[in-house]
Amino acid sequence: MDLNVVDLAVWGKSRGLVSEGEALQFYPLVCHLLDAAAFAGRVWDEYLSDHLRAWIAGSLGLELTEARSFVVLLAGLHDIGKACPGFQFQVTEAGPRLTGFPRDGEFARHDAAGQLWLGAALPAKFGWDSALAEAVAEVVGGHHGFFATWDEREYSGAKVQAKGLGTGPWGVQRTATAAAVQEIVGVRRWPTVFDPDAQVLVCAVVVLADWLASRTPFVRSRMQCLPGRGDVDALRRFFDASVAAGEGELARAGLVRLGVAERGFVEAFGFAPNRLQSSLIEHLPGEVAGPGLLIVTEAMGQGKTEAALYASEVMGKAAGTAGLAFLLPTMATSNAMEERLVRHFEQNAVGPAPVKLVHSMAWLRRLRSEQQGAASSVADDARVLTEVTEWLSGGRKAAFAPVCVGTVDQALLGVLPLKYNAFRMLAFANKTIVIDEVHAFDEFVRGLLCGFLSWCGHLGVPVVLMSATLPAGIARELAAAYLGRDPGAAASPVYPGWVFLQRNEPEAVPHTVTVPPLDDQPLLHVEVRECATVDGALARGPVLAAELEALCRSSGCAAVVCTTVKEAQQTYAEVTAWRTRERLDVDVVLLHSNMPMWQREEVTDRIVRRFGNGEGADRSGRTIIVSTQVIEQSIDIDMDLVISDLAPLELLLQRAGRGHRHRGNDAQRPAWAAKPRLVVLVPEGGADPVIPGRWSYVYPPAALIRTQRLLLRDTAAGIRIPEDVQELVDTLYSDSALIAGHEGAERESLAWSMVRRTEAERWRVPVPKDLGSVGEFSGQHRLTEEHFSTRFDADSVRVLPLFDGDGAWFLDPECSIPLPQPHTESGRTRWRRGDVAAIIERTIPVRRRLLEHRPGTLAVETLRAFEDHQQLRYVVPLPHTAASSAEKPEASVAGRRFRLDPDLGLVIDQPGS
Numbered sequence: 077m078d079l080n081v082v083d084l085a086v087w088g089k090s091r092g093l094v095s096e097g098e099a100l101q102f103y104p105l106v107c108h109l110l111d112a113a114a115f116a117g118r119v120w121d122e123y124l125s126d127h128l129r130a131w132i133a134g135s136l137g138l139e140l141t142e143a144r145s146f147v148v149l150l151a152g153l154h155d156i157g158k159a160c161p162g163f164q165f166q167v168t169e170a171g172p173r174l175t176g177f178p179r180d181g182e183f184a185r186h187d188a189a190g191q192l193w194l195g196a197a198l199p200a201k202f203g204w205d206s207a208l209a210e211a212v213a214e215v216v217g218g219h220h221g222f223f224a225t226w227d228e229r230e231y232s233g234a235k236v237q238a239k240g241l242g243t244g245p246w247g248v249q250r251t252a253t254a255a256a257v258q259e260i261v262g263v264r265r266w267p268t269v270f271d272p273d274a275q276v277l278v279c280a281v282v283v284l285a286d287w288l289a290s291r292t293p294f295v296r297s298r299m300q301c302l303p304g305r306g307d308v309d310a311l312r313r314f315f316d317a318s319v320a321a322g323e324g325e326l327a328r329a330g331l332v333r334l335g336v337a338e339r340g341f342v343e344a345f346g347f348a349p350n351r352l353q354s355s356l357i358e359h360l361p362g363e364v365a366g367p368g369l370l371i372v373t374e375a376m377g378q379g380k381t382e383a384a385l386y387a388s389e390v391m392g393k394a395a396g397t398a399g400l401a402f403l404l405p406t407m408a409t410s411n412a413m414e415e416r417l418v419r420h421f422e423q424n425a426v427g428p429a430p431v432k433l434v435h436s437m438a439w440l441r442r443l444r445s446e447q448q449g450a451a452s453s454v455a456d457d458a459r460v461l462t463e464v465t466e467w468l469s470g471g472r473k474a475a476f477a478p479v480c481v482g483t484v485d486q487a488l489l490g491v492l493p494l495k496y497n498a499f500r501m502l503a504f505a506n507k508t509i510v511i512d513e514v515h516a517f518d519e520f521v522r523g524l525l526c527g528f529l530s531w532c533g534h535l536g537v538p539v540v541l542m543s544a545t546l547p548a549g550i551a552r553e554l555a556a557a558y559l560g561r562d563p564g565a566a567a568s569p570v571y572p573g574w575v576f577l578q579r580n581e582p583e584a585v586p587h588t589v590t591v592p593p594l595d596d597q598p599l600l601h602v603e604v605r606e607c608a609t610v611d612g613a614l615a616r617g618p619v620l621a622a623e624l625e626a627l628c629r630s631s632g633c634a635a636v637v638c639t640t641v642k643e644a645q646q647t648y649a650e651v652t653a654w655r656t657r658e659r660l661d662v663d664v665v666l667l668h669s670n671m672p673m674w675q676r677e678e679v680t681d682r683i684v685r686r687f688g689n690g691e692g693a694d695r696s697g698r699t700i701i702v703s704t705q706v707i708e709q710s711i712d713i714d715m716d717l718v719i720s721d722l723a724p725l726e727l728l729l730q731r732a733g734r735g736h737r738h739r740g741n742d743a744q745r746p747a748w749a750a751k752p753r754l755v756v757l758v759p760e761g762g763a764d765p766v767i768p769g770r771w772s773y774v775y776p777p778a779a780l781i782r783t784q785r786l787l788l789r790d791t792a793a794g795i796r797i798p799e800d801v802q803e804l805v806d807t808l809y810s811d812s813a814l815i816a817g818h819e820g821a822e823r824e825s826l827a828w829s830m831v832r833r834t835e836a837e838r839w840r841v842p843v844p845k846d847l848g849s850v851g852e853f854s855g856q857h858r859l860t861e862e863h864f865s866t867r868f869d870a871d872s873v874r875v876l877p878l879f880d881g882d883g884a885w886f887l888d889p890e891c892s893i894p895l896p897q898p899h900t901e902s903g904r905t906r907w908r909r910g911d912v913a914a915i916i917e918r919t920i921p922v923r924r925r926l927l928e929h930r931p932g933t934l935a936v937e938t939l940r941a942f943e944d945h946q947q948l949r950y951v952v953p954l955p956h957t958a959a960s961s962a963e964k965p966e967a968s969v970a971g972r973r974f975r976l977d978p979d980l981g982l983v984i985d986q987p988g989s
Contacts, residue, residue: 211275302314330432370538375798519836573590597796612768628662879965926972
């Protein structure tokens with residue numbers, strides 16, 4: 077066997093290379109490696125941002141061209157472990173091709189095989205430094221999503237032989253292949269260091285190149301161009317042809333850098349800048365000299381989105397980023413933001429700029445869009461700029477779109493030790509990041525966010541944080557995570573206004589601009605109303621009847637926000653009964669999270685159309701919306717009156733922002749709603765309230781006590797927005813008098829916060845300065861994304877109410893919609909996408925603990941037909957049955973009764989309730 081010639085019989089790809097019924101074909105391993113190397117070069121040249129390339133090169137101690145060659149080499153070695161008998165002989169048809177190769181090993185995990193062999197062979201056969209060889213081996217071993225760090229003694233010829241990677245010809249072929257790839261790529265200088273943080277990003281580039289090179293259409297096209305012999309000259313010609321064949325492939329996949337036209341604010345957004353936006357336009361460009369953190373605080377509905385888009389373009393240009401990620405707390409806000417970003421980049425992008433929605437249900441939204449064929453108000457040639465390619469629509473690849481918008485958890489998954497978290501980190505490291513509603517995150521999410529911000533700061537990723545009510549302590553915590561040092565008072569937010577903190581300075585350089593308040597901003601009148609507590613819940617009826625009487629006798633709209641779903645259901649029932657009893661012509665609407673997805677979205681769309689700020693708004697008549705917290709972030713509506721249960725002050729202000737939200741509606745408001753009012757329903761007790769037990773599961777009692785006392789003490793004269801907001805929010809958590817006499821509740825709150833923060837720190841990967849090995853970044857195979865709910869703040873599952881109709885299951889109580897089933901196609905069981913969507917649209921999120929008969933074990937089995945489907949396997953059925961035709965069907969699980977009511981949604985009766 078010629079030691080300098082690669083045997084083309086050693087294969088790398090076989091699946092999907094021929095049509096059904098044709099003989100199996102094999103794609104040579106060395107050809108796949110060279111394809112991946114060619115794509116790694118294109119990813120470097122065409123997709124990675126200027127800043128990210130410079131960061132990788134600097135981390136390696138190399139010039140840009142040297143770093144490029146090194147990254148290309150690693151892509152060209154990523155599957156070297158496939159040259160072993162355990163992998164090669166796993167396909168029966170490959171046996172006759174591999175003449176002269178012994179079956180002397182069963183080890184088939186080619187990622188681990190490549191890591192083991194390279195760690196031993198690069199120093200022994202190629203003279204590499206052993207530390208660099210181990211680092212390269214770890215990158216190759218991690219290209220299937222998990223890193224493993226082994227003791228250096230594992231990297232030896234004896235270990236390779238003992239593991240069963242094959243001896244004799246196998247070792248010769250691995251050596252010949254690695255030598256050929258090295259010579260063809262032409263690395264002229266090796267890195268001086270290859271630290272774990274750089275390993276993370278380089279591995280992600282290798283994964284991206286591998287996935288691009290592995291696309292079946294591309295491999296099939298290259299099957300026609302295979303070299304006749306495996307010598308270096310022939311392989312070099314094949315590599316050059318692979319480079320040429322990759323021309324335009326990244327663009328067709330949607331992997332492009334974002335380009336935005338340089339336009340004035342008015343031209344870009346279609347209106348003149350307001351006070352906040354004008355301040356950014358005047359001051360921000362002169363302050364930004366590189367990566368940094370911008371904290372923007374402004375009242376609800378005052379143009380923070382446009383301010384953030386403007387700022388992200390300024391900061392991205394200064395830092396040299398190549399895209400934008402806009403992250404929000406909920407799927408509903410993400411869905412709405414997607415539409416706004418599509419319109420913005422249709423008008424302002426230079427070249428293609430696919431906008432990709434990124435959250436756990438994004439696939440369902442895209443399917444609906446395809447089925448409906450939504451009409452566009454923009455020209456076809458403009459819309460094509462923002463269309464998402466098929467490649468970007470696949471799972472983890474979605475975040476690689478030049479513009480992605482989604483829930484913040486999609487970024488936070490990058491700092492959890494999950495499979496392919498390095499891949500996810502690369503997607504966000506290439507962009508400028510905007511995170512909205514940062515005040516809405518609890519301690520667990522904020523702990524993960526601090527970890528993510530630490531990586532952003534370390535990698536030089538510009539970040540914009542937005543909030544309407546951000547306590548100074550939280551702003552300082554987030555800024556410290558990004559900067560890697562405590563900025564002190566420099567990070568304190570001003571309301572309204574912004575603060576910019578430069579990352580690449582020896583010390584943080586703050587720049588704060590206080591935006592002048594609006595002269596005609598009306599005063600928010602806050603009125604506290606005590607309610608009796610009955611059976612652990614507020615008795616809201618008498619207060620609501622008094623507050624809503626003017627609406628019912630005249631006209632208008634009001635929102636009533638309850639703390640729990642059960643209380644919202646009870647309040648809706650009480651208000652509806654009151655309407656019937658008094659013969660009132662009032663529309664009463666219920667909205668909460670325990671509704672089937674289709675119903676919740678239908679209700680949301682209806683109230684947004686009626687009470688939003690767009691065309692088709694209809695503020696005539698009388699409407700009362702009873703809701704939970706979902707109304708405070710996810711919905712852009714304008715109410716004449718907001719009534720809310722007691723909640724932490726910053727959330728009350730968010731809810732107040734749903735009242736008198738759009739000044740253009742003021743002329744249509746009824747006389748009784750001439751001024752903005754927030755009515756807060758509190759438990760009896762004045763300054764010493766007894767917090768209902770149910771509420772303690774939602775909010776820390778200490779925060780509620782502090783808020784109730786603050787409202788009674790400091791808001792009788794009303795709240796000037798924005799002038800009073802920041803001081804009130806900061807006072808809430810700093811004034812010890814507000815918790816005097818209830819220090820026990822404060823200690824419990826702090827203990828709970830510490831538990832949540834400790835939990836986040838336990839799960840998240842180390843921050844860059846603490847990352848001792850790349851194996852610490854991902855490696856806990858027992859973790860999957862499903863371990864973490866969409867919001868990270870509740871261990872929830874999606875339940876599917878089913879109804880028994882003569883022995884068959886149906887999706888509706890009327891038993892008119894049969895439960896879809898998979899079909900058999902080419903001998904394989906498959907689900908139609910429309911059927912999957914029909915099932916998911918009927919699901920409801922429920923806390924997992926309510927379905928467990930003991931911790932960690934569900935009291936109901938999943939459906940066997942769902943087990944192998946990515947979206948369905950975690951859906952939990954709730955079979956509704958009735959003992960007789962006179963009874964309503966319900967499900968009994970873990971001692972609890974579940975009943976899907978057409979008006980109330982899923983009603984859950986706890987034991988003893």
